[in-house]
Amino acid sequence: MxxxxxxxxxxxxxxxxxxxxxxxxxxxxxxxxxxxxxxxxxxxxxxxxxxxxxxxxxxxxxxxxxxxxxxxxxxxxxxxxxxxxxxxxxxxxxxxxxxxxxxxxxxxxxxxxxxxxxxxxxxxxxxxxxxxxWTPLSRDLSTTVEDCGLTIEYVDAQNVRDRILEDRIAVHRAAFPNAKLTLERWQTMAAGAPYRRGRCLVGYDTAGNAVAAATVWSAGEGRPGLIEPLGAHRDYRGRGHGRAITVAAASALQELGSSSATVCTPSSNVGGVAAYVSAGFEEQPAVTDFRRKN
Incomplete structure (x- = not known):
């Protein structure tokens, strides 16, 4: 054929x-x-x-x-x-x-x-x-995910709350240098087909500060879900918030029916790999991209 x-x-x-x-x-x-x-x-x-x-x-x-x-x-x-x-x-x-x-x-x-x-x-x-x-990591979601320790709020295609959305964008911009996420870009993303099975999470500490955020994506009931992206606010790092939002993201994917939560990060990001492992993810053997010889 x-x-x-x-x-x-x-x-x-x-x-x-x-x-x-x-x-x-x-x-x-x-x-x-x-x-x-x-x-x-x-x-x-x-x-x-x-x-x-x-x-x-x-x-x-x-x-x-x-x-x-x-x-x-x-x-x-x-x-x-x-x-x-x-x-x-x-x-x-x-x-x-x-x-x-x-x-x-x-x-x-x-x-x-x-x-x-x-x-x-x-x-x-x-x-x-x-x-x-690159190092793939996966967390099985067949058992209950523990409480992450943060207060978690979310926005999805049906549940858009302005304050939470503003915090989600602010945390992303504070977590990643040169981040381009804006309200308009988020709205464009949320209008796309994949976000019908997606969700953005914002984690708040006990003082009410937005300290970490993530976006999770389901591929449908019983299939692996993806965390992309995830980050902690630069002003609140070193307090375990990265691990906490990772656990919260796994819990959100479990609620969406995913069989597992998956991520893939450069193997050189040793700290990132360790953070995922601390959140219950299992490190898989490293994989490489392919480069064409000139």
Missing amino acids: PITLETATPDSLDEIVEEVALWQQPGAPVQVHPGDFGWNWCDGAETLAAAVRAWRRDGQIVAAGMVDDDSGLIRMAIAPSVDTDEGFSTQLLADLSDPAQGVLPADAGFVEARAGTAFRELLHRSGWVADEP
Whole structure:
């Protein structure tokens, strides 16, 4: 069956997101999640669609990727149905290797592919080399999540409270240098399909200060959920608030029906990995992106 490559449109994003949600499976590698698309929806549906590629076989989406033009990176999600499919993997690599296809540039190329057994093996055999290592972490949600110790408020697509939303944006901007989140960008994100199963959390200390925040994304009942992003306010660090909001995020995903809470962080972020482990997450073996040799 022929395999076709297409650039997404605003109208096709919902279909792509729903397919990617179906590919999230308990115990499977942490790959691109609906929440990754959801967070990038801040830029607007048209901008996001221009960065998304989808591969179809007989009309069915079997892979999707999100391109970062600045870094020459594509972040891939691959359907379990083509996990060991050599023919599909060959076509996928050919598309990524041909600049005329408009996916990766001729002078650079990075692929994040944490699923797709045949595709990963083909990248190795074709001379793509390991790049930066990342550490996936996961917390099973089959048992009750403990109290995090903070007062937690949330906003989702149906429950938008102005003060909480303002605090969520303020904490994010205080947690991440050069953060671009604004009220308008949050509203654009919240209007996207993934946020129908998403939620933003704000943690408050005993004095009522907004000290940490996170956004969580469900992929549907019984599937792994994602935390993206999560941070503590720079003025309140060193007090355990990062761990606390991580526990709260896991609890929120449990309420949304997720089987587990997942994150993936650069392995060089030793402190971040340790913080997740302290919040009950299990560290998985490190994985690497692939870099095309020049």
